[in-house]
Amino acid sequence: MSKASISLQSGDITLDLSFADESHVIYGEKKEFYIDVNHDNPFLLSTFGSLDYRDPMVLITDENGYASRRFLVKKVEDEENDCKGLPLSFGHNRSVCITYIDDLNEIEIKQFIKTFDESAFSFSLKITNIGKKASFIKRAYSMEYGLEGKGYDIYSFPGHWGRERNIQKTNLETGEFINQSICGICSSFANPLIVVGKGSSFYGFNILYSGNHKESVSVSYVGNTKVMIGMNDFLLDWKLSPSESFFTPEVIMTKGNNIDEIQQRLSSFVRKHIMKKRDIRPIVYNTWEGSGYDIGEAKWKNLAKLASEVGCEVFLFDDGWFLNRNSDTTSLGDFVLDEAKIGGDFEHINEYLNNLDLKLGLWIEPEMISPVSLLAKSHPEFILRRKEVEPIQSRNQLLLDLANHKCVEYVKNMIVSLIEKSKCSYIKWDFNRLLTDIESESCRGGEYFHRFILGYYEIISSIRDMYPDLYIEGCASGGARFDLGTLRYVDCIWTSDNTSPRSRLLIQEGTSIGYPLCSISNHYSASPNVTTHEEYPCKTRAEVAFFGVYGVEVDLSKISLEETEYIAKTISFYKKHRQMIGDGTFHIIGDPMNRVSRCWLLQKDDESLLLTSNEDGHKTIPYRLPYFDAKAKYILEYWDGRTVDIKGSDLINGLALPNGKGLKTQMVYIRRIKE
Numbered sequence: 001m002s003k004a005s006i007s008l009q010s011g012d013i014t015l016d017l018s019f020a021d022e023s024h025v026i027y028g029e030k031k032e033f034y035i036d037v038n039h040d041n042p043f044l045l046s047t048f049g050s051l052d053y054r055d056p057m058v059l060i061t062d063e064n065g066y067a068s069r070r071f072l073v074k075k076v077e078d079e080e081n082d083c084k085g086l087p088l089s090f091g092h093n094r095s096v097c098i099t100y101i102d103d104l105n106e107i108e109i110k111q112f113i114k115t116f117d118e119s120a121f122s123f124s125l126k127i128t129n130i131g132k133k134a135s136f137i138k139r140a141y142s143m144e145y146g147l148e149g150k151g152y153d154i155y156s157f158p159g160h161w162g163r164e165r166n167i168q169k170t171n172l173e174t175g176e177f178i179n180q181s182i183c184g185i186c187s188s189f190a191n192p193l194i195v196v197g198k199g200s201s202f203y204g205f206n207i208l209y210s211g212n213h214k215e216s217v218s219v220s221y222v223g224n225t226k227v228m229i230g231m232n233d234f235l236l237d238w239k240l241s242p243s244e245s246f247f248t249p250e251v252i253m254t255k256g257n258n259i260d261e262i263q264q265r266l267s268s269f270v271r272k273h274i275m276k277k278r279d280i281r282p283i284v285y286n287t288w289e290g291s292g293y294d295i296g297e298a299k300w301k302n303l304a305k306l307a308s309e310v311g312c313e314v315f316l317f318d319d320g321w322f323l324n325r326n327s328d329t330t331s332l333g334d335f336v337l338d339e340a341k342i343g344g345d346f347e348h349i350n351e352y353l354n355n356l357d358l359k360l361g362l363w364i365e366p367e368m369i370s371p372v373s374l375l376a377k378s379h380p381e382f383i384l385r386r387k388e389v390e391p392i393q394s395r396n397q398l399l400l401d402l403a404n405h406k407c408v409e410y411v412k413n414m415i416v417s418l419i420e421k422s423k424c425s426y427i428k429w430d431f432n433r434l435l436t437d438i439e440s441e442s443c444r445g446g447e448y449f450h451r452f453i454l455g456y457y458e459i460i461s462s463i464r465d466m467y468p469d470l471y472i473e474g475c476a477s478g479g480a481r482f483d484l485g486t487l488r489y490v491d492c493i494w495t496s497d498n499t500s501p502r503s504r505l506l507i508q509e510g511t512s513i514g515y516p517l518c519s520i521s522n523h524y525s526a527s528p529n530v531t532t533h534e535e536y537p538c539k540t541r542a543e544v545a546f547f548g549v550y551g552v553e554v555d556l557s558k559i560s561l562e563e564t565e566y567i568a569k570t571i572s573f574y575k576k577h578r579q580m581i582g583d584g585t586f587h588i589i590g591d592p593m594n595r596v597s598r599c600w601l602l603q604k605d606d607e608s609l610l611l612t613s614n615e616d617g618h619k620t621i622p623y624r625l626p627y628f629d630a631k632a633k634y635i636l637e638y639w640d641g642r643t644v645d646i647k648g649s650d651l652i653n654g655l656a657l658p659n660g661k662g663l664k665t666q667m668v669y670i671r672r673i674k675e
């Protein structure tokens, strides 16, 4: 490969690749970024074996544990990634493939870079053993990216159950910042989304992967910053036999002037290139928070009636509808309708619901098994466990071994037969514990985490392909599997089990930085809140939940007539505006690190939805709203029916913030008046 360069364009961002010699690729954005200081080149694929001693992106050893030397570039041409089994984005313009070869260890790496109409690139690798002996992949990130200088702010989205994706900011002058998961799924501890930026150069990164991930940002000895993103190398030891290939998950990168632009670009990208298009996202009534396992015949029939009266479109039996499942101690694996408890078969349920103009939704947790279940008796070999030790139970349940192909087939067939039998149109797909006790006859230990995720994708992608109209809501103990890999196959994700508005403001705001509102599932819930015990008026609960996919979770049989009427009002409002909420552009106005007051603005064409919140009247000066036209006229519509005409120039100066004790919110619908 001789000296050459190519320029890749996505929207308004350019990636210049310069092949200085065949040993490495130097790249950067036009003109501003051809750095060649000591050995601090921003390689596009760094490995161990050159004089670059920064942490490498790829590590592959031979049978004796010796690592590959440098990979030399052999060709660059347009080629599609033929990866099977992992979620991929769609709708790209070009897929450019750089082929590298390590002659010594006989490994070929194809590096795919996709370009899009939107300002985003994606990166992934295909690693192939072209020799005659086995090789071992010890690390294979999907991308690395060099940034000039140091002192970048890193926005990350850590959390826990009930406080998922609360935005954090870390400034990195030296050393390394790591954001990672090692528990088997993307986790609520560390979402794979990160934003790195300073001045007017911001970069957003995310990965289409639901398993262990790792995002490393490090400052080199020369003082430049490098970002590496991919599948976590924790315990990774993947045997690559002759002629076998290994694919890394796809990583998305975008660039913008500030975090707001990154948010716009990531969410528009996810909507157009990852999620399935939906005209209508149905309003679901979910039984969990209000009724738990107590959903016997009289109860659910009454709830369904009330849900229909307030305007819900789907009635979802959450946990507790299947054989003997009256607590979390039994029955996972036995997803057969408990006809005695529910008072009839699926035909009966559907008839009842259809008469109320409701569709049927069902909760499942298909990757799990209760030790007390029929499945555990009939297929003990499907349980993920070490042979010699009693496996650790979490929420009284164990995992199924998704590296075992027979188990994967079993689960797939079980879900297909449930969908066929129940004729449900909505599924909530839960996952309530993390991986432990890993041992499987199906693969080596160093391969397990990834093979488990491949099993998950095999199941969920088959269901998606077979039932394109089935609406799927992802879930994992709340929002512990909120990732782009899952979003490739589901329609929205339950954001958190914590439905308390104060917590939700932080959770939904953090989530919205990388995921569009149409993926964020929020439900109107009870007061006092079941998780935080805090009390909120109906208005606050509804206003915060509007910013996403709206649903209802409160026990409708236990609330006042006034509240029921209020919920009906919120639903008809949401129905009227759901297209705009799903497709609009969402802005967080002001500093997202501010924990006291917030301002959210959602806009589509001539319509906007504005939410402001304030704690104890803390902020007194309105947020400026630069997204309106100073010369236009607008009408504000409040909940209480009040309408106010306002000039664009006044609107830009902001609206008075809600004031009072505790958390106060104020939502207003704004329409531009046509001249």
Ligand code: DGJ
Pocket (backbone or CB within 6 Å): 288, 318, 319, 363, 430, 432, 475, 476, 477, 478, 479, 494, 496, 497
């Ligand atoms: C955890 C989920 O996050 C809840 O919404 C609910 O579905 C329960 N699991 C049911 O067990």
